[in-house]
Amino acid sequence: AGRPVLVVANAGTVNTVDFDDLRAIAALKERYDFWLHVDGAFGAFAALCPEHAALVDGLDAADSVCVDLHKWLNVPYDAAVQFTRRPDLQVEVFHNASPYLGVPEGDPEFLHLTPENSRRLRALPAWFSLVAYGRAGHREIVARNVALARRLGAGIEALPGLRLLAPVRLNVVCFTLAADPSRERVAELARAVAASGEAYVTPTVYDGVPALRAAFSNWRTTQADTDRVLTVLAAVSG
Ligand SMILES: Cc1ncc(COP(=O)(O)O)c(C=O)c1O
Incomplete structure (x- = not known):
């Protein structure tokens, strides 16, 4: 008290x-x-x-x-x-x-x-950005990022080698290997994505499980960018 x-x-x-x-x-x-x-x-x-x-x-x-x-x-x-x-x-x-x-x-x-x-x-x-884009402009960025995160999440869910660790609630896709997601194997997956030259995904640990995390917030990110990442993930996750 x-x-x-x-x-x-x-x-x-x-x-x-x-x-x-x-x-x-x-x-x-x-x-x-x-x-x-x-x-x-x-x-x-x-x-x-x-x-x-x-x-x-x-x-x-x-x-x-x-x-x-x-x-x-x-x-x-x-x-x-x-x-x-x-x-x-x-x-x-x-x-x-x-x-x-x-x-x-x-x-x-x-x-x-x-x-x-x-x-x-x-x-x-910050003021420039608010004046330039306004509420509608920033709403469009947020809505697009969320839609693309969900698109990537759905794509990952459809890949046999990967699984989502949580539903894509907003703009982050948290995923890992479907089988044996050891720290070494997940780090190797991240390295393979980076080595493709197409994308870079960062490692994390969720509820004790080594994982990767794709967070969408950039105003320039497009559906084509998202699909390129998915193509790479499909290729390197076997
Ligand atoms: C939910 C949340 N809280 C806090 C932080 C820390 O933010 P900053 O590094 O700007 O202090 C971050 C950024 O990584 C975040 O995502």
């Missing part, structure tokens, strides 16, 4: 894009006193598409939310946004106490909001 409690909920896990039931977790705030943070690094972009928005239902009840912009907004590293219900606490924590920096008095108080004192104007490319 009396101790601060922070609950970090997932809005899109890295391997399989699982979402916590944000509405249900937020409802617990009526009974328990805790701070609800939501990691929506890329999953929060589901909100842009009516067909995927239910995944982030309850996001608006969080106390704070982080969203990466260098992922699905397609701006250069390293850009992110965070939303908080308590900017006052944030200034209190990150206040740069030095006379030459002045005292916090702006609203928002950009100098005193982060651990970094000097930083690039990361907001500029």
Whole structure:
């Protein structure tokens, strides 16, 4: 009792894009006193598409939310946004106490909001992208990436040598060898894909199983790109 409690909920896990039931977790705030943070690094972009928005239902009840912009907004590293219900606490924590920096008095108080004192104007490319593409443009990128991830997932499911480790919920396809997915054999598969010169897939481990992970977020990715990856996977997975 009396101790601060922070609950970090997932809005899109890295391997399989699982979402916590944000509405249900937020409802617990009526009974328990805790701070609800939501990691929506890329999953929060589901909100842009009516067909995927239910995944982030309850996001608006969080106390704070982080969203990466260098992922699905397609701006250069390293850009992110965070939303908080308590900017006052944030200034209190990150206040740069030095006379030459002045005292916090702006609203928002950009100098005193982060651990970094000097930083690039990361907001500029993000703003350009939002102005250039708008909600509809970003919705199209998200919808296309999700459709292509599902296409790759369906293609992998049809290959005898591979299997999906989870349904393709949004933009990540997590898969492995159908038989004996040892670390060595999965690494060998990744090397064979890379050696083809066509694609590069990164290794992961899901629930103890060595696997590969194809995450879609690039604005230029097309169906033809996806089909090339599938062709390579078919060739190297026997
Ligand atoms: C769900 C999730 N949370 C957090 C992170 C970490 O993001 P960053 O490296 O931008 O801090 C990532 C990125 O890999 C992610 O996918």
